Amino acid sequence: GQNIDQPTEMTATEGAIVQINCTYQTSGFNGLFWYQQHAGEAPTFLSYNVLDGLEEKGRFSSFLSRSKGYSYLLLKELQMKDSASYLCAVKDSNYQLIWGAGTKLIIKP
Amino acid sequence: SAVISQKPSRDICQRGTSLTIQCQVDSQVTMMFWYRQQPGQSLTLIATANQGSEATYESGFVIDKFPISRPNLTFSTLTVSNMSPEDSSIYLCSGKTGEDTGELFFGEGSRLTVL
Numbered sequence: 227g228q229n230i231d232q233p234t235e236m237t238a239t240e241g242a243i244v245q246i247n248c249t250y251q252t253s254g255f256n257g258l259f260w261y262q263q264h265a266g267e268a269p270t271f272l273s274y275n276v277l278d279g280l281e282e283k284g285r286f287s288s289f290l291s292r293s294k295g296y297s298y299l300l301l302k303e304l305q306m307k308d309s310a311s312y313l314c315a316v317k318d319s320n321y322q323l324i325w326g327a328g329t330k331l332i333i334k335p
Numbered sequence: 336s337a338v339i340s341q342k343p344s345r346d347i348c349q350r351g352t353s354l355t356i357q358c359q360v361d362s363q364v365t366m367m368f369w370y371r372q373q374p375g376q377s378l379t380l381i382a383t384a385n386q387g388s389e390a391t392y393e394s395g396f397v398i399d400k401f402p403i404s405r406p407n408l409t410f411s412t413l414t415v416s417n418m419s420p421e422d423s424s425i426y427l428c429s430g431k432t433g434e435d436t437g438e439l440f441f442g443e444g445s446r447l448t449v450l
Contacts, residue, residue, distance in 0.1 A: 230377075257437065259438070259439075261439075266446075267443065267444070268427060268441035268442060268443050268444050269378070269427075269439075269441050270441070271336075271438045271439070271440070274437075274438060313377070313378070315378075317437065321437070322380070323380070323439070325377040325378040325379075326377055327375070327376055327377040328377060
């Protein structure tokens with residue numbers, strides 16, 4: 227079966243750094259997405275990785291290792307507005323998106 | 336980025352009734368999808384809305400329960416038929432442009448509560 231695993235919930239302090247991990251087992255791989263979803267709102271696109279390595283975009287970076295079936299989202303200089311759920315999704319060999327359950331990130335002052 | 340508008344944003348419905356959700360996208364969107372997100376769970380794809388023809392449903396979803404229309408490129412509807420409390424969920428319309436990344440854009444979601 228296809229599976230995306232990410233922690234259910236994480237807590238971090240304002241101004242700090244947090245890493246949200248995602249591991250996947252899918253039938254094929256055609257890219258990995260990270261989305262941010264604030265409570266009661268629609269998901270919004272954060273990043274896309276298709277090759278191994280780190281993609282940096284401002285305070286957010288996303289890393290991919292295809293051989294390990296592993297990705298992480300790194301958030302630096304955390305702000306209270308970063309409190310949200312972070313969804314990992316993998317595009318499989320049929321170009322279907324397989325979604326993780328999301329990681330709820332709680333930022334404390 | 337693509338703009339996707341969805342309505343109603345929320346509704347409270349009685350068991351046994353049906354509700355139609357509307358989704359309007361801008362012209363950049365080539366493909367349209369309907370997702371369901373139950374509380375604390377991941378997104379589940381219901382179907383791909385095909386312009387001018389029957390939608391393509393995922394396993395576990397059928398046309399009789401979730402009829403979908405897409406009469407043109409920029410508009411689609413999802414009907415949740417004969418609702419039961421188990422249908423209480425957020426329903427999300429999404430679209431994809433022709434970009435290589437295949438990034439999905441989402442509507443604001445429709446939160447349905449079935450009593």
